[in-house]
Amino acid sequence: MIGKGVIDLERINVKFICLLLLTALSFSLGAMPGMAAEGSNLNLMAEVFTAAEANPGSIGPEETLIITDIGSPAESYAFLDDFYSEFYDRDLLYTQNLLVVQNARNSPLWFAFFDKSSGNCTYIEVSYENESEISYQVTENIDFDKLSKTPKSRAAWNEKVNSTVFNGREFAILTISNGWATGKLDYELMQCLELHNHFCPGVSSGFILANWMEENYPLEANVSYTVFSCPNWCKEDVFVKRWDATPGKGGVWMSALTDDEKEAIGNSPAGIFVVADKNAGTRKAVVLGFDFNIVNAECGAKANDPAWISKYLADLWLMDRENWDTEGLVSVISVTDIDEATLNEMKQAGNNPYEVLGLLDSEENTNLSGNGAHGIGNGNGPKAGQKA
Numbered sequence: 001m002i003g004k005g006v007i008d009l010e011r012i013n014v015k016f017i018c019l020l021l022l023t024a025l026s027f028s029l030g031a032m033p034g035m036a037a038e039g040s041n042l043n044l045m046a047e048v049f050t051a052a053e054a055n056p057g058s059i060g061p062e063e064t065l066i067i068t069d070i071g072s073p074a075e076s077y078a079f080l081d082d083f084y085s086e087f088y089d090r091d092l093l094y095t096q097n098l099l100v101v102q103n104a105r106n107s108p109l110w111f112a113f114f115d116k117s118s119g120n121c122t123y124i125e126v127s128y129e130n131e132s133e134i135s136y137q138v139t140e141n142i143d144f145d146k147l148s149k150t151p152k153s154r155a156a157w158n159e160k161v162n163s164t165v166f167n168g169r170e171f172a173i174l175t176i177s178n179g180w181a182t183g184k185l186d187y188e189l190m191q192c193l194e195l196h197n198h199f200c201p202g203v204s205s206g207f208i209l210a211n212w213m214e215e216n217y218p219l220e221a222n223v224s225y226t227v228f229s230c231p232n233w234c235k236e237d238v239f240v241k242r243w244d245a246t247p248g249k250g251g252v253w254m255s256a257l258t259d260d261e262k263e264a265i266g267n268s269p270a271g272i273f274v275v276a277d278k279n280a281g282t283r284k285a286v287v288l289g290f291d292f293n294i295v296n297a298e299c300g301a302k303a304n305d306p307a308w309i310s311k312y313l314a315d316l317w318l319m320d321r322e323n324w325d326t327e328g329l330v331s332v333i334s335v336t337d338i339d340e341a342t343l344n345e346m347k348q349a350g351n352n353p354y355e356v357l358g359l360l361d362s363e364e365n366t367n368l369s370g371n372g373a374h375g376i377g378n379g380n381g382p383k384a385g386q387k388a
Ligand SMILES: [Zn+2]
Pocket: 196, 198, 199, 200, 201, 202, 203, 234
């Protein structure tokens, strides 16, 4: 009698544990994106591709560019395998037909399907929190030549930009798609655009500066660059991508300059590139300037052009390698041999690296007495660290 009672208790325990495990399993499945809508929507990515195909026409290796932030939004990685399965089913190529850009984790999961022959672009957003579904979809013609042709066509696109027809990604999608459609967008620049997530003159200038450095101070084995991105602009993301100059590994140090400091240094300073050559045992600080006045004067943009026109025209001009040697576009402000102590001093918070190199008057800059008598170089304007 006693023995039977023990067996019954054991049976109940096993049943209870099984129930617990089942409950836990169903909760964990429900928490996975892509799994949540099981039954109602088995393949969201197939739906996205089908929706895009219904609009610009066929998707194929000659005419399609897909731009997406897949992988960046929270848990959107769950769709990656399905996405690539659909992508390769259509004979598309990773290097020819795709740009996966980085976005923040709180961004929506979006896709832009650009059709080169028509200039049409289908923009799709999906939601996958509870049910997986297409939450927004629109098709617009974004052919730059058509949009920029007449005052009427410009105004029409300006209106679309103002109404954020691509949910704020109008500039990024228009410039990347049109740049890609020229067939002249360097794939190594596209790799930088993955990180930067839009195509602008700033990132283009970084590409030119990076190429200039590699040409003049070749990145051979045992050579590394440390970049003082001062003043910083969109260009830095090129160095991060191209040279693995990540902030976390001390590859890039960023700070701003006042207009007075820029003027005092002269030649539109872009940054200080420290080249450490372990083979030769040398460390050189190469200070470069980049002059956007030349770009603006040469690219064909007019003063009253909207930003999407002037910036894209600048992009086109900067994409053309024949323009890279234009006198004054990249200038050498100075080249100095430095030691490790100087390099460390340049990295310290509160130090202006140009002062450390003697290119700015440190007396003037560090004078924080607040009497307003000192400016930078030309004797007027606020100093670094001081309010005007
Ligand atoms: Zn940019």
